[in-house]
Structures are given as C-alpha cells and as structure tokens.
Amino acid sequence: MTDLHDIRYVRVGTERLDESVEFATRILGLELVARDSHAAYLRGDDRDHNVCYVKGEGSGHAVGFEMKSSSLLDRVATELQNAGIAVHHGRAEECEQRRVRDMIRFTDPSGNRIELVARPDASGTRYFPSRDAGITSFSHVGMRTTDAATDEAFWTQRLGARVSDWIGDAALLRIDGVHHKIALFPSPVPGVQHINFQVAEVDDIMSSWYFLREQGVRIAFGPGRHATSGARFLYFYGPDGMIYEYSCGVRIFTPEEDRDHVPRQFPREPRSYCMWGSKPDIAEFKAPSACEAPQPQFANVG
Numbered sequence: 001m002t003d004l005h006d007i008r009y010v011r012v013g014t015e016r017l018d019e020s021v022e023f024a025t026r027i028l029g030l031e032l033v034a035r036d037s038h039a040a041y042l043r044g045d046d047r048d049h050n051v052c053y054v055k056g057e058g059s060g061h062a063v064g065f066e067m068k069s070s071s072l073l074d075r076v077a078t079e080l081q082n083a084g085i086a087v088h089h090g091r092a093e094e095c096e097q098r099r100v101r102d103m104i105r106f107t108d109p110s111g112n113r114i115e116l117v118a119r120p121d122a123s124g125t126r127y128f129p130s131r132d133a134g135i136t137s138f139s140h141v142g143m144r145t146t147d148a149a150t151d152e153a154f155w156t157q158r159l160g161a162r163v164s165d166w167i168g169d170a171a172l173l174r175i176d177g178v179h180h181k182i183a184l185f186p187s188p189v190p191g192v193q194h195i196n197f198q199v200a201e202v203d204d205i206m207s208s209w210y211f212l213r214e215q216g217v218r219i220a221f222g223p224g225r226h227a228t229s230g231a232r233f234l235y236f237y238g239p240d241g242m243i244y245e246y247s248c249g250v251r252i253f254t255p256e257e258d259r260d261h262v263p264r265q266f267p268r269e270p271r272s273y274c275m276w277g278s279k280p281d282i283a284e285f286k287a288p289s290a291c292e293a294p295q296p297q298f299a300n301v302g
C-alpha cells in the first residue's frame with residue numbers, strides 16, 4: 001500500500017490566467033514564483049510551488065502528492081496497474097512542468113486527477129508573501145466525489161489514507177499526523193472543491209475577513225470553527241468559482257492518537273460544519289446529499 005508523504009500541489013485549469021494570478025497575489029497572499037504564457041506557479045510556503053494555474057479550463061484540476069522516493073513511486077504504479085487502474089507515466093516535459101523528477105497520473109473512481117511525484121524541486125529561498133495574510137503552509141484540498149463510499153475505499157485501500165472523521169458520507173482523510181490533507185465531499189461532479197492554506201493564528205482569519213469584505217470578495221463560509229478538526233476557518237470565492245480556505249489550529253494527532261483513533265461520525269447538520277453557527281454559501285456543505293435539495297435552514301449568508 002502507498003505511503004503518501006505529503007500533499008504537494010494543486011493544478012487549476014483556467015481561461016483567466018491573469019485574473020487568477022492577480023487574485024492569488026493581491027487577495028490570497030501567495031508569492032508568484034514563475035510565470036510563462038501557459039502557466040503560473042505560486043506558493044504559500046517554502047516549497048517550490050503549491051498552486052499552478054494552467055491556461056485552458058479544459059486542463060481541469062489535478063492534485064499532486066509527494067512520495068518519498070522514485071522507487072516507491074514505481075512500486076505504487078505497479079500496484080495500481082495490477083489492480084486494473086490505468087496509470088500514465090509522466091513524460092519529461094510533464095515532469096519539467098511540475099518541477100519534479102518523476103511522476104505518475106491516474107484518476108480516482110469519481111474521475112479526480114491524482115498525480116504522485118518523486119523528488120520535487122526544493123527551493124533555496126523563503127516564501128515572501130505579496131500580502132501578509134499570515135499564511136504558513138499549503139495544507140489540504142477538499143475534493144468532490146460522485147461516489148463517496150467508492151472513493152473513500154480507493155483512498156484508504158489503494159493510497160493508504162486514514163479516515164479521521166466523517167460528516168454524513170464526507171470523509172476527512174489524513175496521510176500523516178494532520179487531521180486531514182484530503183476531504184471528499186459528495187457532489188454531482190468531481191473536481192477540486194477548495195484549496196486550504198494554514199494561517200498562523202485566529203487574528204489572521206479575522207483581519208482577512210475584514211480585508212476580503214472590503215475588497216468585495218464573496219465570502220463562502222465563516223469565520224467559524226470546524227467541529228471535526230477544531231480549526232478556525234474562513235472560506236471565500238476566487239476566479240472560476242474556486243474556493244479558498246484559511247484555517248488555523250487544525251488538530252494534530254500524536255503517533256499514539258494516529259494509531260488508536262477511531263473515526264467519529266458527525267451528523268450532516270450545520271453544527272457539524274461550524275460550531276459557532278456560521279452558515280455556508282457552499283453547495284456541498286448545504287445540501288443533505290448530492291441528490292437532494294438544500295435544506296431551508298442552510299440559507300446563504302450575505
């Protein structure tokens with residue numbers, strides 16, 4: 001079974017490359033590290049990049065995870081292929097575009113594009129934010145799943161993730177001590193639902209809340225506190241309907257807790273998403289299931 005070392009990057013196809021870069025630097029607070037006519041690379045920590053906007057919406061979304069070595073990557077590719085999963089081995093040009101030595105690509109059962117990489121470029125320079133949003137690291141993605149049980153089995157059985165908690169059918173999955181690095185939210189369509197950056201403290205969340213509103217940014221959820229990980233959070237919309245999340249204070253499991261933790265089942269109700277009572281303007285957090293209409297008490301904020 002795979003041992004995913006860490007989440008590494010997310011690739012977001014967009015027809016609005018300039019607007020995406022403008023939003024990511026001036027509003028979100030990322031550093032632009034490289035840019036060409038086809039793609040822009042940005043980061044919120046000391047790694048080479050965490051987000052790559054790729055020209056052309058047709059490029060879709062992809063999430064990259066680092067493996068500890070190229071030999072582990074090869075082993076996983078073989079295991080996946082033996083399990084009947086189609087695996088694409090990255091060509092030199094694709095590896096170069098991702099700033100990695102080796103990569104493979106496949107899709108989860110919903111069709112989310114997953115990339116596993118080995119020997120990603122390290123960076124010799126510190127993250128230097130364009131706006132002091134208090135970002136400390138790129139931390140997780142929320143992904144849409146069209147079949148939560150099947151995708152959860154894929155992530156846990158094929159990719160070695162562990163369930164930390166569920167809200168309804170949505171699984172929050174960890175690959176290390178952090179409560180989750182992947183979350184799978186039931187939806188009629190696949191894709192990246194939100195991109196999370198950790199911030200240093202709750203002051204960063206509250207000052208960003210004022211800043212974002214002043215800038216006319218559509219707030220998606222929060223400020224609030226997740227019942228699951230205990231993180232304080234703020235979600236907001238960027239170009240192409242992509243949702244970004246700042247959060248701080250996510251639960252970190254000790255090795256003993258990681259070993260002994262029994263996933264908790266939270267009901268699919270507002271208090272499971274936010275202990276403070278904030279109401280989400282996010283489809284996957286509102287509807288009781290992918291097929292049913294939103295409940296009236298989940299009315300949008302603002």
Ligand SMILES: O=C/C=C/C(C(=O)O)=C(/O)C(=O)O
Binds near residue numbers: 183196228230
């Ligand atoms: O309530 C839904 C989301 C929960 C959390 C959390 O517990 O921190 C997330 O960050 C997430 O899944 O996006």
Ligand SMILES: [Fe+2]
Binds near residue numbers: 194196245
């Ligand atoms: Fe999140």
